[in-house]
Amino acid sequence: MSPIDFFELLRKHFSSRRRRIWLGNGRAHVELRHGTGEQLRRVADHLATAVDQLPELRWVEVHASTRRAVLAYRPGSLGTEELEALVTEAELKAGLQEAAFVTRHHPADTEPEEGLLIELVAESLGLLIGAGLKLSVVPSSRLAATLASVLVVVRATPRLRSWFDERLGPERTDIILGVSVSLLTGFAQRPVSSLVGFVEKTAFAREYSAQRALWARREPELCAGAGGNPFVGRGEVERPRPLPRGPIEEYADRAWAVSLGSFGVSFVTTRSVQRAVGALFGALPRPARLGREIFSARLSRVLAARRVLVLDSEALRRLDRVDCVVLQGDLLPAARFRVGRVLCRGSIEEHEARALVERMFDPEAPLSVGRAGDLSLGPLPRLGAEPALAGERGARELSTGGGLVLGLARQGHLVALAEVQVQARVGLDELVQAAHDAGMRVVVASDNEEMLQAIPADDVIGEGEAMRRGVRRLQREGSVVCVVAQGESPGLEVADLGVGLTSPGAPVPWSAHLLCRDDLTDVRFLIEAAIAAREVSRQSVNVALGAASMGAIVSAGGLVPMTAARVLTVVNLASLLSMANGYRICGELQRKPLPPP
DSSP states (O other), X not given: OOHHHHHHHHHHHHSOOOOOEEEETTEEEEEOOOOOHHHHHHHHHHHHHHHHHOTTEEEEEEETTTTEEEEXXXXXXXXXXXXXXXXXXXXXXXXXXXXXXXXXXXTTOSHHHHHHHHHHHHXXXXXXXXXXXXXXXXXOOHHHHHHHHHHHHHHHOHHHHHHHHHHXXXXXXXXXXXXXXXXXXXHTTOHHHHXXXXXXXXXXXXXXXXXXXXXXXXXXXXXXXXXXXXXXXXOOOOOSSOOOOOHHHHHHHHHHHHHHHHHHHHHHHHOOHHHHHHHHHHTOSHHHHHHHHHHHHHHHHHHHHTTOEESOGGGGGGGGGOOEEEEEGGGSSOSEEEEEEEEEOTTSOHHHHHHHXXXXXXXXXXXXXXXXXXXXXXXXXXXXXXXXXXXXXXXHHHHTTSSEEEEEEETTEEEEEEEEEEEOSTTHHHHHHHHXXXXXXXXXXXXXXXXXXXXXXXXXXXXXXXXXXXXXXXXXXXXXXXXXXXXXXXXXXXOSEEEEEEOTTSOOOTTSSEEEESSSHHHHHHHHHHHHHHHHHHHHHHHHHHHHHHHHHHHHHTSSOOOHHHHHHHHHHHHHHHHHHHHHHHHHHHHSOOOOO
């Protein structure tokens, strides 16, 4: 990138926030302003009217969850400004002209990468300045160190930064505060802090780049069959209770109490404010948080290699708290079955009985009774036929193979017994076993009680709107719920982690956080990733506690003059260790012998 391009990038990101638009394959994905589900529905209605009026437009869809309007048009017929004008007019008619844009990164956006590039340049300058001044005779700037510490606290505290957000916008505030902290850290001669920031932002930039490249590859298949429904989803839905806290959240909540306690103990034992302030910085939760962030960033890249599109990267940061998996009912019916042994009497030949069973058996309702003329097929207790074939003894013999034992009757008389091996959806048994091994509850969303015969579920909830209510109930009970579903399932809209399965010709579950293929192997991989995420969180907290303990003990004991700068060095080294550990664990997960992508 040339200096001119970089300054153009600065001008773009330090000017007023503009609408984000992605163009490609004869479609435009246009960002929408924040609004309720009903307001977004009105936007969709107005855009649908524009389709009737403009021959250049082919179809439109509004995805409430991603807050994007998708406009399909004849290539070359409409430009970016014209497409944006159509959306702006629809928002005006829907009453959204004064609403703000919500900062939620879409995989098609280039702006997050550009903002990180600006901050990476600032971190590089801070690292060079800090390292250069450290080797010189120039003393470190206490003012720069103080200002950097204050801005770090302001950036991480919503109440303190709200004044900046309201006037500059959240994204410009992030960039301005990030660049300021990076440069001030350099003049404070803290090169290790700059190194931590550089590694962190590099990981995020690689995460965004991988998902954006995957979006460009998958967009044609995801939008190929679109246009049937102008409005998809319901918009934002509040959780019935706050998300349960994980190890990192628990530690962060207590970190300041630990810091104040360390400050008091250190001051009483050493009578030195300088050492006491050093102990105060020692309990910062940064090492704990960065371990999970680096793990999640690399996991996103691993998922991109498996063609799993991440629509909401924050969902990956909740993996360590997922303890319940809800499977949509239509994932469960067997797609295939195999007729095993057949026992029959003289009135029917084995090959004839086998052919009848294969034709009459319904794998989606394996325990129901099927009928064809004077023939009926079903479980013996429900068949109502006379056991003319020593039915009980034959059933016991066939049941040793582990399959279903069905009776074939003609005019109420049992003429054959058949063993039917129902083959569940590929990967389903392994997925359920992996979830149970991870200590997760497995819940089936189905109105058919016979579904429980196909899977060892722990609970069952209804389909449709009942599924939404069921997920809400699980959340109220304290569970962090992962929903696995196809199509626009109501459960995906309220899930803590929504995993949507896509298949050619089927509606795309845009309400999901992750879009996988029509295969459960990626879901099983996510279950394994949740186990790894828990380990990362636990170990990251241990690293942070170790850094806090070292700072408190050494400064309180007066072993060495532990100033705030030295304690921050300990915290930064702990952060690097935690980040390396998160990266390592994700690498081990990637190399684990799991189903291939």
